[in-house]
Amino acid sequence: MPGPLAPDPDSAALARDPEALAARLREASHEAAARPDAIRVVHAPGRVNLIGEHTDYNLGFVLPVAIDLGISVAIVPNDEGEVRLTLVETGETATFPIDDPGPKRNHWSDYVAGIAWAMGEAGLGPRGFDGVLASDLPQGAGLSSSAAISVVSAWALAGGDAPPVEPMGLVHVVRRSENGYIGLNNGIMDQFASIFGRAGHALLLDCRTEHHHDIPLADPDVALVACHSGSPRKLESSAYNERRAQCDAAVAAIATTDPWVTSLRDVTPEMLAEARPRLDPVVAARAEHIVFENLRVVDAVAALESGDLPALGRLFAESQASMRDLFGISSPELDALVDIATRIPGVIGARLTGAGFGGCTINLVHRDAVPALREAVLRDYPARTDLTPRVFEVQASDGARRLA
Ligand code: ADP
Ligand code: MG
Secondary structure, three states: OOOOOOOOOOHHHHHHOHHHHHHHHHHHOHHHHHOHHHOEEEEEEEEEEOOOOOOOOOOOEEOEEEEEEEEEEEEEEOOOOEEEEEEOOOOOEEEEEOOOOOOOOOOOHHHHHHHHHHHHHOOOOOOOEEEEEEEOOOOOOOOOHHHHHHHHHHHHHOOOOOOOOOHHHHHHHHHHHHHHHHOOOOOOHHHHHHHHOOOOEEEEEEOOOOOEEEEEOOOOOEEEEEEEOOOOOOOOHHHHHHHHHHHHHHHHHHHOOOOOOOOHHHOOHHHHHHHHHHOOHHHHHHHHHHHHHHHHHHHHHHHHHHOOHHHHHHHHHHHHHHHHHOOOOOOHHHHHHHHHHHOOOOEEEEEEEOOOOOOEEEEEEEHHHHHHHHHHHHHHHHHHHOOOOEEEEEOEOOOOEEOO
């Protein structure tokens, strides 16, 4: 007889095991037990961003990579127009009617309800489902579990297949959920990566035109390693919104002499130098980060395409210094992780990834140096911070998809 699931601390393995996840759904749902053939399993990945931080909402360039850590949901559509979704890890179930998800509750289910609301607004006809969710993607770590849960929810609400909208349209449905329901004024990078991911590739996105281009990660000798600082990404929306406001202030000041400037995307280093005397010093520093970070993304793509690993390493170092000194989004913990990593021979580059203030670094590492990096981080980081790090070697992976 199906019933509530007991919490399963080892649920992460189920994110990669669609058969086992479907079995949990049959344990939890009468609907699924009665109609096992109607079960679908969908998955959406997290991401790392190689370079281009806080450039997305400044309509610049980003270079994310969807990774082989993510969130999977097994579902069976129900006819009650209700979402009944259980987290395998905790056994907790969230229930709400599709046509009236109600207000935000400051709860994980907000990400599901927000997508139901945004899909409804977009005329995408979200459907109720019984589901179970398993994740091997750390939450609040800067690997974009929020985008993964949003995107996988869209697939679940579409009956376990791609939602009936072109993929860039889905990017905007997720943004609508974040802006209009969750109350976050985010850019589009995270859900873009979770939707458009491609195995073996990074994704160059121009956040103004929304043109994008897959960049092969062709060198089999280069591994991607995410190091989790163990300090949650304290993305107090205040700090994030403050950065956004400072970028807007820079645009407003520069537009007094260059009225066609509508975002920092339009600002060259020369224009910034000219405007600097009129800018508040902190605002100028924020703008300097964005203006040069955009150039670094373009340079990083060129370096990836020509296999120039030393150039990539320099760009990572410049980006990290800029995030620390100009944009103010690093932390002592992230700085320590970068410092430990860059001392290891074979580490090509290390920088924080994602919004900052905590979370993860991304490291480009010669494959034979991965064990040395892992050992150094696990040994030296706790001594320096009193925190426990986690080290994930990740693979560039496909975006949201059906697993079964
Ligand atoms: P990040 O996107 O960097 O992981 P966020 O703070 O943006 O961090 O999003 C984390 C939030 O997403 C969690 O607090 C939770 O509400 C939701 N979430 C992510 N993964 C899960 C999961 N496996 N189960 C339930 N909620 C999740
Ligand atoms: Mg997030």
